[in-house]
Amino acid sequence: MLTFIAFAVFATWYTTCLFFYVATDEARADLAPEFEQKYGIDAMTHPIVMADYWRDGHYNIRPLVGLCIFLTIVSTGLGIMTFCTVSILRYLSRAESLLSTKTRQLQYALFRSLAVQTIIPVIFLHANCALAIGLPVFGIDFSLFCDFISVSCSCFPPFDAVATILLMRDYRKAVRSIVMCxxxxxxxxxxxxxxxxxxxxxxxxxxxxxxxxxxxxxxxxxxxxxxxxxxxxxxxxxxxxxxxxxxxxxxxxxxxxxxxxxxxxxxxxxxxxxxxxxxxxxxxxxxxxx
Known part of the structure; x- marks a missing residue:
């Protein structure tokens, strides 16, 4: 199941970037000075994934379709996670008297770990990507925060791993023993x-x-x-x-x-x-x- 989901999401993103986020020559020419000044590369020849929402006084339909696909993927994922969270909490509350203390503690630890693993990418990854992809639709300049968005996306994997390690008691013990080595x-x-x-x-x-x-x-x-x-x-x-x-x-x-x-x-x-x-x-x- 996880393999199928990974393949489906990859195929969706690949298709979206290939057909809907196309860098046109006009858009490349507009960004060429900034690319040269900031990164020292030629925007006319360098590989670019671009969403050129507004051109010649009207919206371009292709990047807007790509934006809708992105919002659909994110909203679907958030909806499924919300439903699963509520279901897990209901199950734990009903089965609390049937579970041993150790099993109950383990289940709640796993739930906290899953919750944190959900919140961290939402904050550092999904929200930032949504801002980066969505703000240009309304003509909002976010150039002051673009570097922060890139850095925050790269912060997500280590924060996610550290949070999980800190929440799981067995992992904390293992880390303590390694650090003491x-x-x-x-x-x-x-x-x-x-x-x-x-x-x-x-x-x-x-x-x-x-x-x-x-x-x-x-x-x-x-x-x-x-x-x-x-x-x-x-x-x-x-x-x-x-x-x-x-x-x-x-x-x-x-x-x-x-x-x-x-x-x-x-x-x-x-x-x-x-x-x-x-x-x-x-x-x-x-x-x-x-």
Whole structure:
């Protein structure tokens, strides 16, 4: 069923864009200066999907038909979602006494997840697309918001996934366990500090001559600390009056000495960076960066 729906919607949109949202030469010529100024492309030859609603003092029928198809698809989808939402709520209210606590909690969690998965695309995708497609029918200029509309459409997939993860308890637990994993945080730290070091070396302004060295020193030290942390995977084990550190990362396969030296390197980079902070702060004050 889902495969059929996906194919049908794709075919509908493909046909609509192919036959009803056609970029005519006159419309391309009108947009050519803005295309050249904003994107540096030739509007006369670049592939474009265009709805030219008004031309020569009258409405064009083809893009209006495409608009009607769009509104039909969206309104049908919203109608089905509304009907299903009401049906689910009625079923849960009737069957509440027949369901176990765990099953009821799971069903309500799934319902909340579906509701959020519906609301997010409506806000970030459908509403924005409706504005982009519908406002030109009335001659309303929305050029100030066109870039925002494109960005908000790209925000929909991550927000949708994050919202679902936060609403489902099992997913939240899995994310918590992954975040607590030093491989994840350490690897991310290595990437960020490596990129930061790249920016310092190749993109620092000339005015940061001395401060650039200290920034590079901090980034390199953080990078060493991240590498040693990821390689060591040190875990703390307390026991009332005592505590111990144990290496659970790749360092454990190289023997005690390698683990010990890696731990010393980790401590050294941590406290070395801490002792460098007064120098960095004094240089910032001396050069007027604060």
């Amino acid at each position: 030093s491989y994840c945080t350490g690897g991310f730290s290595v990437l960020i500090n490596g990129f930061f070091l790249f920016l310092i070396v190749f993109n620092s302004p000339a005015s940061l001559t001395r401060y650039k060295v200290l920034l590079g020193n901090s980034a390199a030290t953080d990078l060493v600390f991240s590498l040693s942390t990821t390689f060591l995977q040190c875990r703390l084990i307390p026991n009332k009056w005592a505590f111990a550190y144990v290496a659970l990362g790749p360092a454990k396969y190289f023997g005690e000495q390698v683990s010990y030296y890696t731990y010393v390197l980790q401590l050294h980079s941590l406290f070395y960076l801490f002792l460098c902070f007064p120098v960095i702060i004094s240089l910032r004050v001396d050069n007027g960066y604060c």
